[in-house]
Amino acid sequence: MQTLGELVDNTIIVKKSKDLGRLYNKSHFGTLLSNNRLQLDLIECVFLTEEGKIRIFNKKNELNFQDLVKIAARKISDFEIKYLVFKDLRNRGHPIKLSEGEKLATFYRFKQRKDIDSQEKPCFISSFFERDFLDLEDTINLIKKIKNINGILWFGIVDEEGDITYYDINSFDINGVIKERVFLKAEGVLLKNRIVIFDKKLSEDLIKKEFFGKPFGNGLQLSIVESLYLLEKDAIDVQKVNGKKITKKQLINIIRKTQPDIESRFLVFKDLKKRGFIVKTGFKFGAHFRVYTKQINEAHAEYLIHVVDKEFKGTWAEMSRAVRLAHSVNKEFVFARVDGNSIDYIKLGRLRP
Numbered sequence: 001m002q003t004l005g006e007l008v009d010n011t012i013i014v015k016k017s018k019d020l021g022r023l024y025n026k027s028h029f030g031t032l033l034s035n036n037r038l039q040l041d042l043i044e045c046v047f048l049t050e051e052g053k054i055r056i057f058n059k060k061n062e063l064n065f066q067d068l069v070k071i072a073a074r075k076i077s078d079f080e081i082k083y084l085v086f087k088d089l090r091n092r093g094h095p096i097k098l099s100e101g102e103k104l105a106t107f108y109r110f111k112q113r114k115d116i117d118s119q120e121k122p123c124f125i126s127s128f129f130e131r132d133f134l135d136l137e138d139t140i141n142l143i144k145k146i147k148n149i150n151g152i153l154w155f156g157i158v159d160e161e162g163d164i165t166y167y168d169i170n171s172f173d174i175n176g177v178i179k180e181r182v183f184l185k186a187e188g189v190l191l192k193n194r195i196v197i198f199d200k201k202l203s204e205d206l207i208k209k210e211f212f213g214k215p216f217g218n219g220l221q222l223s224i225v226e227s228l229y230l231l232e233k234d235a236i237d238v239q240k241v242n243g244k245k246i247t248k249k250q251l252i253n254i255i256r257k258t259q260p261d262i263e264s265r266f267l268v269f270k271d272l273k274k275r276g277f278i279v280k281t282g283f284k285f286g287a288h289f290r291v292y293t294k295q296i297n298e299a300h301a302e303y304l305i306h307v308v309d310k311e312f313k314g315t316w317a318e319m320s321r322a323v324r325l326a327h328s329v330n331k332e333f334v335f336a337r338v339d340g341n342s343i344d345y346i347k348l349g350r351l352r353p
Helices: 017-026 042-050 065-075 079-091 136-148 200-210 224-232 248-256 262-274 316-328
Strands: 003-008 011-014 038-040 054-058 061-063 096-098 107-109 123-129 133-135 152-158 164-171 186-190 195-197 214-216 219-222 236-239 278-281 289-292 303-309 313-315 332-339 342-351
Touching: 003 017, 011 017, 011 042, 011 054, 017 038, 038 042, 042 054, 042 065, 042 079, 042 096, 061 065, 065 079, 079 096, 079 107, 079 123, 079 152, 079 164, 133 136, 133 316, 136 152, 136 164, 136 332, 136 342, 164 316, 186 224, 195 200, 195 236, 200 219, 219 224, 224 236, 224 248, 224 262, 248 262, 262 278, 262 289, 262 303, 262 332, 262 342, 303 316, 313 316, 316 332, 316 342
Parallel strands: 003 054, 123 152, 186 236, 303 332
Antiparallel strands: 003 011, 011 038, 054 061, 096 107, 107 123, 133 313, 152 164, 164 342, 186 195, 195 219, 214 219, 278 289, 289 303, 332 342
């Protein structure tokens, strides 16, 4: 027998106690009211109507699925995106509810009675259309709020055909085991976009101990961020091809003309080195860096790090390409958002809820 509900002020009220038990206690739909009635929101109501589990009346007139969709679309912004995520997760067995006022995210996962004493973390889900933008600042603020209540965050991205891709979004705080070393000092020569060291002994030490650079004849070619790091550590001096010595500041000013983001990338490079990573270019994987938590001969790079500024906003098509490429090569994709001297690391991972 179908449940009966009445449309009242953009919600649906279910009055029969046996229906309350079936919808609320068993399936976790709706909110119990003080007068022993159940209040369903419009998204729940559309879902239950599509499933053939409820009949809705407005006064004495029965509302069909189309009627309810139109009402919900007028009252709920981005209704179809939210509904498709709700329907998909409900059908996957997740008892989710629309967040009141959408203060944290679009939905939260209802903790079932059998799980009350479990260690399962609160889960919040935000829904987006594929043409929306990922605002990294908003995302970081959301992560911090949810982390304060020991929760986890998922994003559900709905494409033009209604298919949904889920991402697990969280802050990244991990360290490697590579200790920073002290090296004997040598001269490096600037060749536009790299610096070459011709000291064979130092070249061998740099590759062996922290995997800096790549061989260049009997010497070593260093990227600019590697060179700045070693220059700051007083492991190398840098000169132009005419023999004129240049300082770190002068080198940055020279490189900034062709690499305007050099300072933010260098800031992230230094932080990753401090955390104990081996850091190499991530160009072939579409990111700024690839990082290893162990020596390169012991493991593959675990992470791809992409450096962005504090106002970064990216399309979900860009995010999908980046994360899928990272996963295809068994790596995780991480944003390094730079705000002054502060860095936030945000990891995006594909999720199968």
